[in-house]
Amino acid sequence: DVKVTQSSRYLVKRTGEKVFLECVQDMDHENMFWYRQDPGLGLRLIYFSYDVKMKEKGDIPEGYSVSREKKERFSLILESASTNQTSMYLCAGGEMNTEAFFGQGTRLTVV
């Protein structure tokens, strides 16, 4: 079974903290994605990467950065967490506009 694994299911952080969300895939895919999901807004793309050390902004990159040092790992970084970044974060790996595999998600609460 292909797998995308996110390091935490639940996370609580304080405002102003630097937060790292880790995602690892075992599928050898070039493409990896980070989304956030909020009630009533659906999934929104934050960043994606189509190769090691490559990154592209999605629809809502403000307040976030990413790191892709190895093919299997794609990290989302909240430079200074704020309460409006409380959300469900979903990582995916796979092909562009075809089958992508999602992790279980990380529910982040910023207090």
Place this chain on the structure above:
Amino acid sequence: LAKTTQPISMDSYEGQEVNITCSHNNIATNDYITWYQQFPSQGPRFIIQGYKTKVTNEVASLFIPADRKSSTLSLPRVSLSDTAVYYCLVGDRGNTPLVFGKGTRLSVIA
């Protein structure tokens, strides 16, 4: 990217066939139509993808008319476990990533 429009919610009884229609009036020649399913507290899961006419797999069927301006996901004989949000996505297989809308929340009732 082609914009998609689908109903916000639908209800169905167990055992019925459910059809969810998605409109994508400005679909481009190179675009494919992809559907995902998402259960509560899980990431979305790929269901089916098609370009034209009809595609069927063990989970669902996808009907695409000749003008490709809409598509219909058909779930045969739904059960309570099919209660989920279903997303319709349209895009090419180039360098543009998956763009999700708000999806259709399907509730299956016993």
